[in-house]
Amino acid sequence: MIYRRFFNFPTWGFRRPSEELDRLRKQMSELYGALTEGAIPMLSAGVFPLTNVTEDSYNYYVRAELPGIKSDELDIQITSDGISVSGERKIPGEGNGVKYHRREREAGKFSRSINLPCEIDVNAVEASLENGILTVTIPKAEVAKPRQITVK
Amino acid sequence: MTNKDTKELQVKPKQEIKTATEQTRPxxxxxxxxxxxxxxxxxxxLADLPGVTAENLTIDLRESTLTLTGEVxxxxxxxxxxxxxxxETGKYNRHFSLSNLIDxxxxxxxxxxxVLRLTLPKVEEATPRQIKVKAG
Incomplete structure:
Protein backbone atom coordinates (compact mmCIF):
# COMPACT_ATOMS: atom_id res chain seq x y z
CA MET A 1 0.00 0.00 0.00
CA ILE A 2 2.90 2.33 0.79
CA TYR A 3 4.31 1.44 -2.55
CA ARG A 4 1.07 2.04 -4.40
CA ARG A 5 0.33 5.27 -2.63
CA PHE A 6 3.63 6.90 -3.38
CA PHE A 7 4.85 5.50 -6.58
CA ASN A 8 1.91 4.66 -8.77
CA PHE A 9 0.86 8.07 -9.91
CA PRO A 10 -2.31 7.03 -11.77
CA THR A 11 -3.99 6.11 -8.47
CA TRP A 12 -3.98 9.76 -7.47
CA GLY A 13 -7.38 10.76 -8.60
CA PHE A 14 -7.03 14.53 -8.34
CA ARG A 15 -6.37 16.86 -11.20
CA ARG A 16 -3.21 18.67 -10.42
CA PRO A 17 -1.41 21.43 -12.25
CA SER A 18 1.63 19.20 -12.44
CA GLU A 19 -0.31 16.59 -14.40
CA GLU A 20 1.35 17.54 -17.64
CA LEU A 21 4.73 17.26 -15.97
CA ASP A 22 3.88 13.79 -14.69
CA ARG A 23 2.85 12.69 -18.15
CA LEU A 24 6.17 13.91 -19.50
CA ARG A 25 8.04 12.14 -16.74
CA LYS A 26 6.14 8.93 -17.44
CA GLN A 27 7.09 9.10 -21.09
CA MET A 28 10.69 9.75 -20.16
CA SER A 29 10.82 6.77 -17.85
CA GLU A 30 9.20 4.58 -20.47
CA LEU A 31 11.90 5.64 -22.90
CA TYR A 32 14.54 4.99 -20.27
CA GLY A 33 13.00 1.62 -19.52
CA ALA A 34 13.16 0.67 -23.18
CA LEU A 35 16.85 1.56 -23.27
CA THR A 36 17.78 -0.44 -20.19
CA GLU A 37 15.93 -3.52 -21.45
CA GLY A 38 13.11 -3.44 -18.99
CA ALA A 39 15.15 -3.46 -15.80
CA ILE A 40 12.78 -2.92 -12.89
CA PRO A 41 13.72 0.23 -11.03
CA MET A 42 14.27 -0.77 -7.43
CA LEU A 43 13.33 1.84 -4.88
CA SER A 44 15.31 1.33 -1.75
CA ALA A 45 15.53 3.10 1.57
CA GLY A 46 19.26 2.49 1.52
CA VAL A 47 19.32 0.80 4.92
CA PHE A 48 20.71 -2.69 5.52
CA PRO A 49 19.21 -5.24 5.18
CA LEU A 50 17.33 -4.88 1.92
CA THR A 51 13.79 -5.93 2.68
CA ASN A 52 10.81 -7.14 0.72
CA VAL A 53 7.38 -6.58 2.20
CA THR A 54 4.40 -8.36 0.68
CA GLU A 55 0.83 -8.87 1.76
CA ASP A 56 -2.06 -11.17 1.14
CA SER A 57 -5.54 -10.88 2.58
CA TYR A 58 -4.53 -12.09 6.04
CA ASN A 59 -0.83 -11.49 6.56
CA TYR A 60 2.10 -9.25 5.90
CA TYR A 61 5.35 -10.97 5.00
CA VAL A 62 8.65 -9.26 5.69
CA ARG A 63 11.66 -10.93 4.10
CA ALA A 64 15.32 -10.07 4.20
CA GLU A 65 18.50 -11.79 3.12
CA LEU A 66 20.79 -12.22 6.09
CA PRO A 67 23.38 -14.87 5.22
CA GLY A 68 25.57 -16.08 8.07
CA ILE A 69 23.46 -14.62 10.83
CA LYS A 70 22.28 -16.92 13.61
CA SER A 71 18.78 -16.56 15.01
CA ASP A 72 20.09 -15.57 18.45
CA GLU A 73 22.05 -12.71 16.92
CA LEU A 74 18.86 -11.12 15.64
CA ASP A 75 16.63 -8.83 17.62
CA ILE A 76 13.12 -8.46 16.26
CA GLN A 77 10.74 -6.00 17.88
CA ILE A 78 7.07 -5.70 17.00
CA THR A 79 4.91 -2.70 17.73
CA SER A 80 1.26 -2.22 16.87
CA ASP A 81 2.07 -0.74 13.47
CA GLY A 82 5.57 -1.82 12.60
CA ILE A 83 8.56 -4.07 12.94
CA SER A 84 12.18 -3.42 13.65
CA VAL A 85 15.03 -5.81 13.01
CA SER A 86 18.49 -5.24 14.36
CA GLY A 87 21.58 -7.29 14.97
CA GLU A 88 25.20 -7.66 14.16
CA ARG A 89 26.85 -9.70 11.51
CA LYS A 90 30.10 -11.19 12.73
CA ILE A 91 32.73 -12.70 10.50
CA PRO A 92 35.21 -14.54 12.69
CA GLY A 93 38.90 -14.11 11.99
CA GLU A 94 40.68 -16.93 10.25
CA GLY A 95 44.00 -16.81 12.10
CA ASN A 96 47.21 -15.01 11.36
CA GLY A 97 48.79 -17.12 8.66
CA VAL A 98 46.18 -16.45 6.00
CA LYS A 99 46.57 -14.44 2.86
CA TYR A 100 43.38 -12.92 1.48
CA HIS A 101 42.68 -12.89 -2.23
CA ARG A 102 39.14 -11.53 -2.03
CA ARG A 103 37.30 -9.89 0.80
CA GLU A 104 33.80 -8.92 -0.29
CA ARG A 105 31.73 -10.07 2.66
CA GLU A 106 31.26 -7.45 5.29
CA ALA A 107 30.62 -7.52 9.00
CA GLY A 108 28.91 -4.90 11.11
CA LYS A 109 25.84 -3.81 12.96
CA PHE A 110 22.50 -3.16 11.36
CA SER A 111 19.12 -1.87 12.35
CA ARG A 112 16.05 -1.41 10.26
CA SER A 113 12.49 -0.52 11.08
CA ILE A 114 9.50 -0.70 8.78
CA ASN A 115 6.06 0.73 9.30
CA LEU A 116 3.15 -1.33 8.11
CA PRO A 117 0.11 0.32 6.58
CA CYS A 118 -2.52 -1.07 8.91
CA GLU A 119 -2.98 -2.63 12.31
CA ILE A 120 -1.44 -6.00 13.05
CA ASP A 121 -2.00 -8.83 15.50
CA VAL A 122 1.08 -8.39 17.70
CA ASN A 123 0.65 -11.70 19.53
CA ALA A 124 0.60 -13.97 16.49
CA VAL A 125 3.76 -12.85 14.72
CA GLU A 126 6.08 -15.64 13.60
CA ALA A 127 9.64 -15.38 12.41
CA SER A 128 11.91 -17.93 10.80
CA LEU A 129 15.48 -17.83 9.60
CA GLU A 130 16.24 -20.46 6.99
CA ASN A 131 19.26 -20.68 4.73
CA GLY A 132 20.07 -17.07 5.50
CA ILE A 133 16.62 -15.71 4.69
CA LEU A 134 14.57 -14.11 7.40
CA THR A 135 10.81 -14.41 6.98
CA VAL A 136 8.49 -12.66 9.41
CA THR A 137 4.81 -13.49 9.03
CA ILE A 138 2.65 -10.79 10.58
CA PRO A 139 -1.09 -11.45 10.72
CA LYS A 140 -3.29 -8.44 10.15
CA ALA A 141 -5.54 -7.40 12.99
CA GLU A 142 -9.16 -8.54 12.77
CA VAL A 143 -10.34 -5.03 11.90
CA ALA A 144 -7.97 -4.85 8.96
CA LYS A 145 -8.87 -8.19 7.37
CA PRO A 146 -11.09 -8.08 4.33
CA ARG A 147 -14.66 -9.26 4.84
CA GLN A 148 -16.85 -10.76 2.18
CA ILE A 149 -20.19 -9.06 2.01
CA THR A 150 -23.10 -10.84 0.45
CA VAL A 151 -25.59 -8.75 -1.46
CA LYS A 152 -29.13 -9.66 -0.52
CA MET B 1 34.42 5.14 12.37
CA THR B 2 37.62 3.18 12.04
CA ASN B 3 36.68 1.00 14.97
CA LYS B 4 35.55 -2.27 13.48
CA ASP B 5 33.17 -3.07 16.34
CA THR B 6 30.93 -0.10 15.76
CA LYS B 7 30.86 -0.24 12.00
CA GLU B 8 27.40 -0.07 10.49
CA LEU B 9 26.62 -2.40 7.64
CA GLN B 10 26.02 -0.55 4.43
CA VAL B 11 23.59 -1.62 1.78
CA LYS B 12 25.28 -3.43 -1.04
CA PRO B 13 22.79 -4.21 -3.82
CA LYS B 14 23.04 -7.65 -5.31
CA GLN B 15 25.20 -7.68 -8.40
CA GLU B 16 23.30 -8.95 -11.38
CA ILE B 17 25.29 -10.64 -14.11
CA LYS B 18 24.55 -9.15 -17.49
CA THR B 19 27.27 -10.66 -19.61
CA ALA B 20 26.98 -14.27 -18.49
CA THR B 21 26.47 -16.98 -21.05
CA GLU B 22 23.03 -16.80 -22.53
CA GLN B 23 20.31 -18.27 -20.44
CA THR B 24 17.98 -20.91 -21.71
CA ARG B 25 15.75 -20.52 -18.70
CA PRO B 26 14.22 -17.26 -17.56
CA LEU B 46 33.36 -18.36 1.77
CA ALA B 47 30.35 -17.32 -0.28
CA ASP B 48 27.09 -15.65 0.74
CA LEU B 49 24.30 -17.62 -0.88
CA PRO B 50 21.08 -16.70 0.93
CA GLY B 51 18.19 -18.96 0.02
CA VAL B 52 20.30 -21.73 -1.48
CA THR B 53 19.89 -25.19 0.02
CA ALA B 54 22.52 -27.92 -0.10
CA GLU B 55 20.54 -29.81 -2.76
CA ASN B 56 20.35 -26.77 -5.00
CA LEU B 57 24.02 -25.91 -4.88
CA THR B 58 26.40 -27.23 -7.51
CA ILE B 59 30.14 -26.96 -7.11
CA ASP B 60 32.10 -27.97 -10.15
CA LEU B 61 35.86 -28.10 -10.50
CA ARG B 62 37.36 -28.99 -13.82
CA GLU B 63 40.53 -27.91 -15.54
CA SER B 64 41.32 -25.53 -12.67
CA THR B 65 38.05 -23.63 -13.10
CA LEU B 66 35.78 -23.68 -10.11
CA THR B 67 32.11 -22.96 -10.79
CA LEU B 68 29.51 -22.27 -8.14
CA THR B 69 25.87 -22.42 -9.14
CA GLY B 70 23.06 -21.99 -6.66
CA GLU B 71 19.38 -22.18 -7.47
CA VAL B 72 16.96 -20.20 -5.33
CA GLU B 88 15.06 -9.71 -6.26
CA THR B 89 15.87 -13.37 -6.10
CA GLY B 90 17.46 -15.52 -8.73
CA LYS B 91 20.27 -17.89 -9.41
CA TYR B 92 23.79 -17.39 -8.14
CA ASN B 93 26.68 -18.05 -10.44
CA ARG B 94 30.38 -17.38 -10.21
CA HIS B 95 33.54 -18.81 -11.74
CA PHE B 96 37.03 -18.83 -10.32
CA SER B 97 40.23 -19.93 -11.88
CA LEU B 98 42.55 -21.64 -9.46
CA SER B 99 46.27 -21.36 -9.95
CA ASN B 100 47.31 -24.04 -7.47
CA LEU B 101 46.78 -27.72 -7.92
CA ILE B 102 43.87 -28.84 -5.79
CA ASP B 103 43.52 -32.28 -4.27
CA VAL B 115 27.02 -19.24 3.75
CA LEU B 116 29.12 -21.75 1.86
CA ARG B 117 32.49 -22.71 3.25
CA LEU B 118 34.55 -24.51 0.66
CA THR B 119 37.93 -25.92 1.64
CA LEU B 120 40.23 -26.78 -1.22
CA PRO B 121 43.36 -28.55 0.02
CA LYS B 122 46.45 -28.17 -2.16
CA VAL B 123 48.14 -31.29 -3.42
CA GLU B 124 51.23 -32.38 -1.55
CA GLU B 125 53.66 -31.16 -4.20
CA ALA B 126 52.23 -27.69 -3.99
CA THR B 127 52.68 -27.29 -0.24
CA PRO B 128 55.94 -25.46 0.32
CA ARG B 129 58.74 -27.31 1.96
CA GLN B 130 61.45 -25.44 3.75
CA ILE B 131 64.91 -26.54 2.73
CA LYS B 132 67.58 -25.92 5.26
CA VAL B 133 70.92 -24.87 3.89
CA LYS B 134 73.76 -26.32 5.82
CA ALA B 135 76.78 -24.25 6.35
CA GLY B 136 80.11 -25.67 5.36
Missing part, protein backbone atom coordinates in the same frame (compact mmCIF):
# COMPACT_ATOMS: atom_id res chain seq x y z
CA UNK B 27 15.31 -15.64 -14.35
CA UNK B 28 17.94 -13.36 -12.96
CA UNK B 29 21.50 -14.37 -12.18
CA UNK B 30 23.51 -12.76 -9.40
CA UNK B 31 27.12 -12.79 -8.33
CA UNK B 32 27.56 -13.87 -4.73
CA UNK B 33 29.94 -12.01 -2.43
CA UNK B 34 32.95 -14.13 -1.54
CA UNK B 35 35.97 -14.19 0.71
CA UNK B 36 38.91 -16.21 -0.52
CA UNK B 37 41.96 -16.82 1.58
CA UNK B 38 44.90 -19.10 1.39
CA UNK B 39 47.21 -20.80 3.82
CA UNK B 40 50.17 -23.01 3.04
CA UNK B 41 47.95 -26.06 2.99
CA UNK B 42 44.62 -24.98 1.57
CA UNK B 43 42.50 -22.39 -0.12
CA UNK B 44 39.24 -21.52 1.59
CA UNK B 45 36.30 -19.85 -0.09
CA UNK B 73 13.36 -21.23 -5.10
CA UNK B 74 11.10 -18.23 -5.19
CA UNK B 75 9.54 -17.38 -1.87
CA UNK B 76 6.01 -16.32 -1.20
CA UNK B 77 2.59 -17.43 -2.27
CA UNK B 78 1.00 -16.63 -5.58
CA UNK B 79 -1.54 -14.20 -4.17
CA UNK B 80 0.99 -12.05 -2.37
CA UNK B 81 1.23 -8.49 -3.49
CA UNK B 82 4.38 -6.46 -3.13
CA UNK B 83 4.30 -3.40 -0.92
CA UNK B 84 8.00 -2.67 -0.77
CA UNK B 85 10.40 -4.56 -2.98
CA UNK B 86 14.07 -3.86 -2.50
CA UNK B 87 15.71 -7.01 -3.73
CA UNK B 104 40.04 -33.02 -5.58
CA UNK B 105 39.50 -36.00 -3.29
CA UNK B 106 39.78 -33.88 -0.16
CA UNK B 107 37.52 -30.97 -1.09
CA UNK B 108 35.12 -30.17 1.70
CA UNK B 109 31.99 -28.04 1.38
CA UNK B 110 29.68 -26.93 4.15
CA UNK B 111 26.59 -24.79 3.82
CA UNK B 112 25.35 -23.09 6.97
CA UNK B 113 22.78 -20.30 7.26
CA UNK B 114 23.22 -19.38 3.62
Missing amino acids: GLVFTPSVDIFETDREITL ESTGGADEEGLLLEY QSKIDAKLNDG
Whole structure:
Protein backbone atom coordinates (compact mmCIF):
# COMPACT_ATOMS: atom_id res chain seq x y z
CA MET A 1 0.00 0.00 0.00
CA ILE A 2 2.90 2.33 0.79
CA TYR A 3 4.31 1.44 -2.55
CA ARG A 4 1.07 2.04 -4.40
CA ARG A 5 0.33 5.27 -2.63
CA PHE A 6 3.63 6.90 -3.38
CA PHE A 7 4.85 5.50 -6.58
CA ASN A 8 1.91 4.66 -8.77
CA PHE A 9 0.86 8.07 -9.91
CA PRO A 10 -2.31 7.03 -11.77
CA THR A 11 -3.99 6.11 -8.47
CA TRP A 12 -3.98 9.76 -7.47
CA GLY A 13 -7.38 10.76 -8.60
CA PHE A 14 -7.03 14.53 -8.34
CA ARG A 15 -6.37 16.86 -11.20
CA ARG A 16 -3.21 18.67 -10.42
CA PRO A 17 -1.41 21.43 -12.25
CA SER A 18 1.63 19.20 -12.44
CA GLU A 19 -0.31 16.59 -14.40
CA GLU A 20 1.35 17.54 -17.64
CA LEU A 21 4.73 17.26 -15.97
CA ASP A 22 3.88 13.79 -14.69
CA ARG A 23 2.85 12.69 -18.15
CA LEU A 24 6.17 13.91 -19.50
CA ARG A 25 8.04 12.14 -16.74
CA LYS A 26 6.14 8.93 -17.44
CA GLN A 27 7.09 9.10 -21.09
CA MET A 28 10.69 9.75 -20.16
CA SER A 29 10.82 6.77 -17.85
CA GLU A 30 9.20 4.58 -20.47
CA LEU A 31 11.90 5.64 -22.90
CA TYR A 32 14.54 4.99 -20.27
CA GLY A 33 13.00 1.62 -19.52
CA ALA A 34 13.16 0.67 -23.18
CA LEU A 35 16.85 1.56 -23.27
CA THR A 36 17.78 -0.44 -20.19
CA GLU A 37 15.93 -3.52 -21.45
CA GLY A 38 13.11 -3.44 -18.99
CA ALA A 39 15.15 -3.46 -15.80
CA ILE A 40 12.78 -2.92 -12.89
CA PRO A 41 13.72 0.23 -11.03
CA MET A 42 14.27 -0.77 -7.43
CA LEU A 43 13.33 1.84 -4.88
CA SER A 44 15.31 1.33 -1.75
CA ALA A 45 15.53 3.10 1.57
CA GLY A 46 19.26 2.49 1.52
CA VAL A 47 19.32 0.80 4.92
CA PHE A 48 20.71 -2.69 5.52
CA PRO A 49 19.21 -5.24 5.18
CA LEU A 50 17.33 -4.88 1.92
CA THR A 51 13.79 -5.93 2.68
CA ASN A 52 10.81 -7.14 0.72
CA VAL A 53 7.38 -6.58 2.20
CA THR A 54 4.40 -8.36 0.68
CA GLU A 55 0.83 -8.87 1.76
CA ASP A 56 -2.06 -11.17 1.14
CA SER A 57 -5.54 -10.88 2.58
CA TYR A 58 -4.53 -12.09 6.04
CA ASN A 59 -0.83 -11.49 6.56
CA TYR A 60 2.10 -9.25 5.90
CA TYR A 61 5.35 -10.97 5.00
CA VAL A 62 8.65 -9.26 5.69
CA ARG A 63 11.66 -10.93 4.10
CA ALA A 64 15.32 -10.07 4.20
CA GLU A 65 18.50 -11.79 3.12
CA LEU A 66 20.79 -12.22 6.09
CA PRO A 67 23.38 -14.87 5.22
CA GLY A 68 25.57 -16.08 8.07
CA ILE A 69 23.46 -14.62 10.83
CA LYS A 70 22.28 -16.92 13.61
CA SER A 71 18.78 -16.56 15.01
CA ASP A 72 20.09 -15.57 18.45
CA GLU A 73 22.05 -12.71 16.92
CA LEU A 74 18.86 -11.12 15.64
CA ASP A 75 16.63 -8.83 17.62
CA ILE A 76 13.12 -8.46 16.26
CA GLN A 77 10.74 -6.00 17.88
CA ILE A 78 7.07 -5.70 17.00
CA THR A 79 4.91 -2.70 17.73
CA SER A 80 1.26 -2.22 16.87
CA ASP A 81 2.07 -0.74 13.47
CA GLY A 82 5.57 -1.82 12.60
CA ILE A 83 8.56 -4.07 12.94
CA SER A 84 12.18 -3.42 13.65
CA VAL A 85 15.03 -5.81 13.01
CA SER A 86 18.49 -5.24 14.36
CA GLY A 87 21.58 -7.29 14.97
CA GLU A 88 25.20 -7.66 14.16
CA ARG A 89 26.85 -9.70 11.51
CA LYS A 90 30.10 -11.19 12.73
CA ILE A 91 32.73 -12.70 10.50
CA PRO A 92 35.21 -14.54 12.69
CA GLY A 93 38.90 -14.11 11.99
CA GLU A 94 40.68 -16.93 10.25
CA GLY A 95 44.00 -16.81 12.10
CA ASN A 96 47.21 -15.01 11.36
CA GLY A 97 48.79 -17.12 8.66
CA VAL A 98 46.18 -16.45 6.00
CA LYS A 99 46.57 -14.44 2.86
CA TYR A 100 43.38 -12.92 1.48
CA HIS A 101 42.68 -12.89 -2.23
CA ARG A 102 39.14 -11.53 -2.03
CA ARG A 103 37.30 -9.89 0.80
CA GLU A 104 33.80 -8.92 -0.29
CA ARG A 105 31.73 -10.07 2.66
CA GLU A 106 31.26 -7.45 5.29
CA ALA A 107 30.62 -7.52 9.00
CA GLY A 108 28.91 -4.90 11.11
CA LYS A 109 25.84 -3.81 12.96
CA PHE A 110 22.50 -3.16 11.36
CA SER A 111 19.12 -1.87 12.35
CA ARG A 112 16.05 -1.41 10.26
CA SER A 113 12.49 -0.52 11.08
CA ILE A 114 9.50 -0.70 8.78
CA ASN A 115 6.06 0.73 9.30
CA LEU A 116 3.15 -1.33 8.11
CA PRO A 117 0.11 0.32 6.58
CA CYS A 118 -2.52 -1.07 8.91
CA GLU A 119 -2.98 -2.63 12.31
CA ILE A 120 -1.44 -6.00 13.05
CA ASP A 121 -2.00 -8.83 15.50
CA VAL A 122 1.08 -8.39 17.70
CA ASN A 123 0.65 -11.70 19.53
CA ALA A 124 0.60 -13.97 16.49
CA VAL A 125 3.76 -12.85 14.72
CA GLU A 126 6.08 -15.64 13.60
CA ALA A 127 9.64 -15.38 12.41
CA SER A 128 11.91 -17.93 10.80
CA LEU A 129 15.48 -17.83 9.60
CA GLU A 130 16.24 -20.46 6.99
CA ASN A 131 19.26 -20.68 4.73
CA GLY A 132 20.07 -17.07 5.50
CA ILE A 133 16.62 -15.71 4.69
CA LEU A 134 14.57 -14.11 7.40
CA THR A 135 10.81 -14.41 6.98
CA VAL A 136 8.49 -12.66 9.41
CA THR A 137 4.81 -13.49 9.03
CA ILE A 138 2.65 -10.79 10.58
CA PRO A 139 -1.09 -11.45 10.72
CA LYS A 140 -3.29 -8.44 10.15
CA ALA A 141 -5.54 -7.40 12.99
CA GLU A 142 -9.16 -8.54 12.77
CA VAL A 143 -10.34 -5.03 11.90
CA ALA A 144 -7.97 -4.85 8.96
CA LYS A 145 -8.87 -8.19 7.37
CA PRO A 146 -11.09 -8.08 4.33
CA ARG A 147 -14.66 -9.26 4.84
CA GLN A 148 -16.85 -10.76 2.18
CA ILE A 149 -20.19 -9.06 2.01
CA THR A 150 -23.10 -10.84 0.45
CA VAL A 151 -25.59 -8.75 -1.46
CA LYS A 152 -29.13 -9.66 -0.52
CA MET B 1 34.42 5.14 12.37
CA THR B 2 37.62 3.18 12.04
CA ASN B 3 36.68 1.00 14.97
CA LYS B 4 35.55 -2.27 13.48
CA ASP B 5 33.17 -3.07 16.34
CA THR B 6 30.93 -0.10 15.76
CA LYS B 7 30.86 -0.24 12.00
CA GLU B 8 27.40 -0.07 10.49
CA LEU B 9 26.62 -2.40 7.64
CA GLN B 10 26.02 -0.55 4.43
CA VAL B 11 23.59 -1.62 1.78
CA LYS B 12 25.28 -3.43 -1.04
CA PRO B 13 22.79 -4.21 -3.82
CA LYS B 14 23.04 -7.65 -5.31
CA GLN B 15 25.20 -7.68 -8.40
CA GLU B 16 23.30 -8.95 -11.38
CA ILE B 17 25.29 -10.64 -14.11
CA LYS B 18 24.55 -9.15 -17.49
CA THR B 19 27.27 -10.66 -19.61
CA ALA B 20 26.98 -14.27 -18.49
CA THR B 21 26.47 -16.98 -21.05
CA GLU B 22 23.03 -16.80 -22.53
CA GLN B 23 20.31 -18.27 -20.44
CA THR B 24 17.98 -20.91 -21.71
CA ARG B 25 15.75 -20.52 -18.70
CA PRO B 26 14.22 -17.26 -17.56
CA GLY B 27 15.31 -15.64 -14.35
CA LEU B 28 17.94 -13.36 -12.96
CA VAL B 29 21.50 -14.37 -12.18
CA PHE B 30 23.51 -12.76 -9.40
CA THR B 31 27.12 -12.79 -8.33
CA PRO B 32 27.56 -13.87 -4.73
CA SER B 33 29.94 -12.01 -2.43
CA VAL B 34 32.95 -14.13 -1.54
CA ASP B 35 35.97 -14.19 0.71
CA ILE B 36 38.91 -16.21 -0.52
CA PHE B 37 41.96 -16.82 1.58
CA GLU B 38 44.90 -19.10 1.39
CA THR B 39 47.21 -20.80 3.82
CA ASP B 40 50.17 -23.01 3.04
CA ARG B 41 47.95 -26.06 2.99
CA GLU B 42 44.62 -24.98 1.57
CA ILE B 43 42.50 -22.39 -0.12
CA THR B 44 39.24 -21.52 1.59
CA LEU B 45 36.30 -19.85 -0.09
CA LEU B 46 33.36 -18.36 1.77
CA ALA B 47 30.35 -17.32 -0.28
CA ASP B 48 27.09 -15.65 0.74
CA LEU B 49 24.30 -17.62 -0.88
CA PRO B 50 21.08 -16.70 0.93
CA GLY B 51 18.19 -18.96 0.02
CA VAL B 52 20.30 -21.73 -1.48
CA THR B 53 19.89 -25.19 0.02
CA ALA B 54 22.52 -27.92 -0.10
CA GLU B 55 20.54 -29.81 -2.76
CA ASN B 56 20.35 -26.77 -5.00
CA LEU B 57 24.02 -25.91 -4.88
CA THR B 58 26.40 -27.23 -7.51
CA ILE B 59 30.14 -26.96 -7.11
CA ASP B 60 32.10 -27.97 -10.15
CA LEU B 61 35.86 -28.10 -10.50
CA ARG B 62 37.36 -28.99 -13.82
CA GLU B 63 40.53 -27.91 -15.54
CA SER B 64 41.32 -25.53 -12.67
CA THR B 65 38.05 -23.63 -13.10
CA LEU B 66 35.78 -23.68 -10.11
CA THR B 67 32.11 -22.96 -10.79
CA LEU B 68 29.51 -22.27 -8.14
CA THR B 69 25.87 -22.42 -9.14
CA GLY B 70 23.06 -21.99 -6.66
CA GLU B 71 19.38 -22.18 -7.47
CA VAL B 72 16.96 -20.20 -5.33
CA GLU B 73 13.36 -21.23 -5.10
CA SER B 74 11.10 -18.23 -5.19
CA THR B 75 9.54 -17.38 -1.87
CA GLY B 76 6.01 -16.32 -1.20
CA GLY B 77 2.59 -17.43 -2.27
CA ALA B 78 1.00 -16.63 -5.58
CA ASP B 79 -1.54 -14.20 -4.17
CA GLU B 80 0.99 -12.05 -2.37
CA GLU B 81 1.23 -8.49 -3.49
CA GLY B 82 4.38 -6.46 -3.13
CA LEU B 83 4.30 -3.40 -0.92
CA LEU B 84 8.00 -2.67 -0.77
CA LEU B 85 10.40 -4.56 -2.98
CA GLU B 86 14.07 -3.86 -2.50
CA TYR B 87 15.71 -7.01 -3.73
CA GLU B 88 15.06 -9.71 -6.26
CA THR B 89 15.87 -13.37 -6.10
CA GLY B 90 17.46 -15.52 -8.73
CA LYS B 91 20.27 -17.89 -9.41
CA TYR B 92 23.79 -17.39 -8.14
CA ASN B 93 26.68 -18.05 -10.44
CA ARG B 94 30.38 -17.38 -10.21
CA HIS B 95 33.54 -18.81 -11.74
CA PHE B 96 37.03 -18.83 -10.32
CA SER B 97 40.23 -19.93 -11.88
CA LEU B 98 42.55 -21.64 -9.46
CA SER B 99 46.27 -21.36 -9.95
CA ASN B 100 47.31 -24.04 -7.47
CA LEU B 101 46.78 -27.72 -7.92
CA ILE B 102 43.87 -28.84 -5.79
CA ASP B 103 43.52 -32.28 -4.27
CA GLN B 104 40.04 -33.02 -5.58
CA SER B 105 39.50 -36.00 -3.29
CA LYS B 106 39.78 -33.88 -0.16
CA ILE B 107 37.52 -30.97 -1.09
CA ASP B 108 35.12 -30.17 1.70
CA ALA B 109 31.99 -28.04 1.38
CA LYS B 110 29.68 -26.93 4.15
CA LEU B 111 26.59 -24.79 3.82
CA ASN B 112 25.35 -23.09 6.97
CA ASP B 113 22.78 -20.30 7.26
CA GLY B 114 23.22 -19.38 3.62
CA VAL B 115 27.02 -19.24 3.75
CA LEU B 116 29.12 -21.75 1.86
CA ARG B 117 32.49 -22.71 3.25
CA LEU B 118 34.55 -24.51 0.66
CA THR B 119 37.93 -25.92 1.64
CA LEU B 120 40.23 -26.78 -1.22
CA PRO B 121 43.36 -28.55 0.02
CA LYS B 122 46.45 -28.17 -2.16
CA VAL B 123 48.14 -31.29 -3.42
CA GLU B 124 51.23 -32.38 -1.55
CA GLU B 125 53.66 -31.16 -4.20
CA ALA B 126 52.23 -27.69 -3.99
CA THR B 127 52.68 -27.29 -0.24
CA PRO B 128 55.94 -25.46 0.32
CA ARG B 129 58.74 -27.31 1.96
CA GLN B 130 61.45 -25.44 3.75
CA ILE B 131 64.91 -26.54 2.73
CA LYS B 132 67.58 -25.92 5.26
CA VAL B 133 70.92 -24.87 3.89
CA LYS B 134 73.76 -26.32 5.82
CA ALA B 135 76.78 -24.25 6.35
CA GLY B 136 80.11 -25.67 5.36
